[in-house]
Amino acid sequence: MTTAATDAATDNLAALESEAIHIFREVAGEFDRPVILFSGGKDSTLLLHLAIKAFWPAPVPFPLLHVDTGHNFDEVIAFRDHVVAKYGLRLIVAHVQDWIDDGRLTERPDGTRNPLQTQPLLDTITEHKFDAVFGGGRRDEERARAKERIFSLRNAFGQWDPRRQRPELWNLYNGRHRPGEHVRVFPLSNWTEADVWNYIAREKVELPSIYYAHRRKVYQRDGMWLTEGPWGGPRDGEEVKELTVRYRTVGDGSCTGAVESTASTVDEVIAEVMASRLTERGATRADDRLSEAAMEDRKREGYF
Amino acid sequence: MSSLLRLATAGSVDDGKSTLVGRLLYDTKSVLADQLDAVTRASVDRGLSTPDLSLLVDGLRSEREQGITIDVAYRYFATPKRSFVLADTPGHVQYTRNTVTGASTAQLAVLLVDARKGVIEQTRRHAAVLALLGVPRLVLAVNKIDLVDYDEETFRVIAKEFTDHATSLGYAEGSVLAIPVSALVGDNVVDRSAQTPWYSGPTLLEHLETVPVAPDPHDAPFRFPVQYVIRPRTPEYPDYRGYAGQVAAGTVRPGDEVVVLPAGLRTTVERIDTPDGELAEAGAGRSVTLVLADDLDISRGDVIAAAATAPVATDELDATLAWLSEKPLRPGARVLVKHGARTVQAFVDELTSRFDEQKLSTVDYPETLQLNEIGRAKVRTAEPLPVDDYEVSRRTGAFLVIDPADGTTLAAGMVGAPLPVLRSDRDVVSPGP
Numbered sequence: 001m002t003t004a005a006t007d008a009a010t011d012n013l014a015a016l017e018s019e020a021i022h023i024f025r026e027v028a029g030e031f032d033r034p035v036i037l038f039s040g041g042k043d044s045t046l047l048l049h050l051a052i053k054a055f056w057p058a059p060v061p062f063p064l065l066h067v068d069t070g071h072n073f074d075e076v077i078a079f080r081d082h083v084v085a086k087y088g089l090r091l092i093v094a095h096v097q098d099w100i101d102d103g104r105l106t107e108r109p110d111g112t113r114n115p116l117q118t119q120p121l122l123d124t125i126t127e128h129k130f131d132a133v134f135g136g137g138r139r140d141e142e143r144a145r146a147k148e149r150i151f152s153l154r155n156a157f158g159q160w161d162p163r164r165q166r167p168e169l170w171n172l173y174n175g176r177h178r179p180g181e182h183v184r185v186f187p188l189s190n191w192t193e194a195d196v197w198n199y200i201a202r203e204k205v206e207l208p209s210i211y212y213a214h215r216r217k218v219y220q221r222d223g224m225w226l227t228e229g230p231w232g233g234p235r236d237g238e239e240v241k242e243l244t245v246r247y248r249t250v251g252d253g254s255c256t257g258a259v260e261s262t263a264s265t266v267d268e269v270i271a272e273v274m275a276s277r278l279t280e281r282g283a284t285r286a287d288d289r290l291s292e293a294a295m296e297d298r299k300r301e302g303y304f
Numbered sequence: 305m306s307s308l309l310r311l312a313t314a315g316s317v318d319d320g321k322s323t324l325v326g327r328l329l330y331d332t333k334s335v336l337a338d339q340l341d342a343v344t345r346a347s348v349d350r351g352l353s354t355p356d357l358s359l360l361v362d363g364l365r366s367e368r369e370q371g372i373t374i375d376v377a378y379r380y381f382a383t384p385k386r387s388f389v390l391a392d393t394p395g396h397v398q399y400t401r402n403t404v405t406g407a408s409t410a411q412l413a414v415l416l417v418d419a420r421k422g423v424i425e426q427t428r429r430h431a432a433v434l435a436l437l438g439v440p441r442l443v444l445a446v447n448k449i450d451l452v453d454y455d456e457e458t459f460r461v462i463a464k465e466f467t468d469h470a471t472s473l474g475y476a477e478g479s480v481l482a483i484p485v486s487a488l489v490g491d492n493v494v495d496r497s498a499q500t501p502w503y504s505g506p507t508l509l510e511h512l513e514t515v516p517v518a519p520d521p522h523d524a525p526f527r528f529p530v531q532y533v534i535r536p537r538t539p540e541y542p543d544y545r546g547y548a549g550q551v552a553a554g555t556v557r558p559g560d561e562v563v564v565l566p567a568g569l570r571t572t573v574e575r576i577d578t579p580d581g582e583l584a585e586a587g588a589g590r591s592v593t594l595v596l597a598d599d600l601d602i603s604r605g606d607v608i609a610a611a612a613t614a615p616v617a618t619d620e621l622d623a624t625l626a627w628l629s630e631k632p633l634r635p636g637a638r639v640l641v642k643h644g645a646r647t648v649q650a651f652v653d654e655l656t657s658r659f660d661e662q663k664l665s666t667v668d669y670p671e672t673l674q675l676n677e678i679g680r681a682k683v684r685t686a687e688p689l690p691v692d693d694y695e696v697s698r699r700t701g702a703f704l705v706i707d708p709a710d711g712t713t714l715a716a717g718m719v720g721a722p723l724p725v726l727r728s729d730r731d732v733v734s735p736g737p
Contacts, residue, residue: 025531026645053579058538139379169404172643
């Protein structure tokens with residue numbers, strides 16, 4: 001029998017873990033058809049780790065949903081399938097390519113498919129009648145996300161209205177919604193990037209290999225190191241170099257850049273993240289650079 | 305491991321709240337280069353010569369357009385001593401409900417006043433809301449002290465007026481601290497100011513780093529709302545039955561005698577399970593799974609409580625309501641009440657008083673409770689709830705009032721009367737069953 005960390009209030013990570021587990025159980029208790037958005041990135045992997053803890057020794061009582069842009073890193077897809085098999089989970093995949101093939105979506109001239117995820121996400125939520133959708137969003141990521149509630153009601157169009165959010169009081173979450181509406185749930189709301197990495201270290205959470213330093217052929221575009229892939233690159237004049245890099249975030253390959261790094265262990269990554277003068281998104285996510293309110297505008301449309 | 309302090313800010317429009325929060329983030333080096341670049345660019349676009357730190361935190365398009373904070377936002381910063389979750393709440397009267405939101409989980413609140421204006425109506429209103437929500441400690445940041453030439457007398461007068469007000473709301477003097485600051489220049493926020501030699505107290509950050517975080521007392525009566533029943537029915541755990549939840553108050557240990565409410569069944573705690581192993585005890589805030597000695601019929605919404613100090617389940621709540629909806633409350637309203645993990649139907653039978661934050665007095669039997677008004681009411685629930693007095697337990701004394709038609713959160717409910725003035729006026733006499 002252990003007596004470790006009996007006082008949650010004195011330990012930041014234990015308090016965050018208990019809060020997230022509480023949120024998972026509230027949703028399991030109040031909703032009919034929850035789903036966890038899972039991309040194989042570190043935040044959604046952490047989300048899954050906490051879900052497994054929340055219901056242990058029973059299995060996680062909801063499926064996973066991955067909106068696959070078709071521009072993913074092979075290592076991440078392999079990791080996704082490995083985790084699903086290891087824990088006996090059910091995975092639903094919405095392929096953006098299917099929406100492009102049947103004409104519901106059109107490829108963008110810049111080739112990025114990140115903004116194209118919204119419609120497949122909303123269509124899949126409607127098709128499966130999901131009423132609660134877990135996401136790994138954190139309020140420290142971005143100014144508009146800092147405004148997000150832990151339980152965030154979306155209307156039948158999947159839209160977020162920051163002016164009409166419900167007050168969120170104590171730890172009493174209000175999940176009431178009308179048919180067609182759903183609630184986005186963010187158990188990692190109060191975590192920072194540092195908390196995420198410290199918790200990954202403490203819990204020895206397995207991550208896709210690309211979070212750690214490796215040799216990779218990359219080319220530079222808009223100040224970011226992109227890797228070769230089906231998203232079109234390198235273009236003429238973009239010189240390919242082999243560098244030692246790692247990724248701070250994992251998303252669509254067309255807009256997720258690598259950082260030069262030799263951090264090959266969790267502890268080295270933590271040291272690097274703590275010393276960095278750039279946020280994870282500022283460093284490597286082109287989609288957030290589009291405008292001053294890029295994230296808010298996408299969230300209003302139904303993006304996470 | 306560092307500890308965690310949850311705090312909220314409050315203050316009037318233009319008191320410089322966003323600038324203060326921006327300053328805290330900036331001076332604790334919680335702002336990274338790309339965020340600062342974005343703010344610098346936006347400041348230049350607006351014709352400013354120095355970065356406007358309030359742009360670090362006003363995240364919504366309409367907030368930046370109007371230069372005001374509309375919705376509560378959560379900020380994170382850390383020092384080697386402590387991690388902070390800061391609920392940054394707007395000052396506009398029409399957004400008082402966000403102050404209620406931020407205050408409900410805060411262990412400390414920072415109230416801002418403009419040194420040139422002193423304590424104003426909104427300051428008194430916010431202090432009352434913070435007192436009502438049971439925020440244990442207050443800091444008054446007397447901001448823009450540079451604009452009154454760092455005048456000690458001005459500061460003293462404001463500090464005294466505020467402390468007197470807070471004391472009348474029930475705060476002990478030791479739980480209220482006034483600090484002269486300039487968020488714009490950075491005086492006494494993180495770094496000590498050379499301009500205020502007459503001030504010997506801590507800077508705002510020093511205070512936040514060292515103020516005792518009152519943990520829920522370990523000897524408080526044990527309360528555990530059952531969130532979810534864990535029944536794996538797997539080959540490995542064919543007969544496992546555990547009750548999952550978060551300890552709302554007190555501490556639990558294996559062998560403790562407990563009662564399951566509202567049914568009133570008694571048993572003992574056999575084990576405290578977590579995926580990382582069994583625990584010898586679990587205190588307030590900890591999410592665990594309890595395995596009980598007897599096979600009882602327990603479901604989500606039930607409360608497991610210490611047998612010796614169990615609350616009495618009641619279907620007649622004497623409560624204070626902070627009304628958060630544009631739709632006014634009228635006696636007889638049919639609502640839902642969410643307490644712990646249980647949601648039940650209810651009527652708001654009677655409005656016994658309405659609180660006047662200005663006069664610190666009450667109005668008897670008002671006809672309605674409007675948006676942002678606070679009053680005392682009798683709430684009759686369809687099923688008995690094992691409530692505690694909010695003054696004794698913020699977790700088990702709190703409830704939500706929900707609109708059954710559209711699911712809107714209508715009110716923050718607190719059992720009993722957390723403010724002395726609401727109490728002294730008139731005791732609500734329960735007519736009994």
